[in-house]
Amino acid sequence: MGTQVVAVANQKGGVGKTTTTINVSASLARQGQRVLMVDLDPQANATSGIGVEKSDGGSVYESLVGDALLSDQIIRTSYENLSVIPGEVNLCGAEIDLPRMEDSLHRLQRALHSVKMANVFDVVIIDCPPSLGSLTLNAFVAADSLLVPIQCEYYALEGISMVRQIIDQVRDSGDNPTLHIIGIAMTMYDGRTRLSQQVLDEVREHFSDIVFETTIPRATRLAEAPSHGKPALVYDPDGLATAAYDVLAGELLQRLNQIELAPDNVVDVTAFQNPLPVQNQA
Template identity: 50%
Template sequence: MKIIAVANQKGGVGKTTTSVNLAAALAEAGREVLLLDLDPQANASSALGVEAVPGRSLFGVLTGDPGARSFREQIQPTSCERLRIITAELDLAGCEIQLAADAHRLTRLRQLLENYRITGAEVEFILIDCPPSLGVLMTNALAAADSVLVPLQCEYLALEGLAKILEMIERIKQVSGNNALKLEGIVLTMYDARTNLSQQVVSDVRQHLGSQVFETIIPRSIRLSEAPSHGKSILSYDSAGMGAQSYRQLAQEFLKRQTD
């Protein structure tokens, strides 16, 4: 079982879109996948058509509520075969305050996932859709993860943003004691082939980070932005379109990297 945090402290860069559609593409490719929605906004949950309801998130188990459903009991099926989800809810935002005085607050999720692993996890990959704020939830995700996948929007100052997140990953590795955390790779998103800016960003980022950047680039596509409002991954919403092709390709590249 491998745990991948999809993270970038900036909002609107394609974290949720990438978590949902990469998870769906891995499931389509025959892998058992769990998507963990750790953003109180619950965008990944609704994007897959799973309603965010009170009591159905990791809030209870993360904060040690004795009446809460266990990690395993929080897992729900989605309409995609082999893809399961643990939904988020607004209450998750309360983790910040609830856990403030807890000495183990940064490694709560790590403990839950380790327990899930040793008691027989039925999935091969866990993808964590992180919130943008650099708080206790994102830190828990990075403390629990084997690797971090960073979506990066092809926009002005992308490289500066990237430097910041790489720095932040290093810092979290230290505070959480997760020295084994690896960079899974950087995924360039919302690429617009018609603009010089997009092309410039791709070449700059590749020049600085070389093979750490996925070859697959996610294009800007209206379909990708429409799919969530239909509660479907891009693979079911527009299966033959460019957006679906690009996430399938990303999944293949991701899988190939696991064996290289």
């Protein structure tokens, strides 16, 4: 399959974007996919969480605001099939610089173009910051699809309605007419509370099949893993949450392959006229 770009996004903070990015990337890599994890967040939590050192100038920044080759920023991790473009605090500057630039929404798309053409990665996963600023908008334009984590908490639906508005804008403006949600990941599910179940039911009612079948449980060891610079697969190989992320990655892969295997790769444009096309699962 060609390189598929998936952005992990939700402007709500602390919903599990970075945890999902790290663990889905690690699982996909272990499942044999060649994965490039791109850290687009100035907090750079995905970078340290996978055990990669941050370094000044080592991020997408120079490729976004200048002509630096994005491929020069790719770092191999100690895990087979998994490479990273690190984040750095300087990315904050991109929020200020980008709006002043020509074609400002397409800078990441342009930078990723040569990476896609090289066909050395199957999946590019982008960890977005918790905002809808220029960096996130660039990810929405560069991505084939969005993976939206939702925390099993009150106000869970607030985050996603904003994401949907932006998707509509990005499609309608022609900046990325085929952008869609590939899946909603329900995170930090706590089986002991009724609230978690209520939120899960509510989100499923609204979004039906778009929600991944796998729900990620709340797990202390999942939260500890990043401080050891390790994905859950390595830090807590037998953990329930680790297994959940592994299954979720499989679900994602299945959906990505369905897009690739669509007859003659013809995109049914009517599907994109609905606010949220449902990914049919065979």
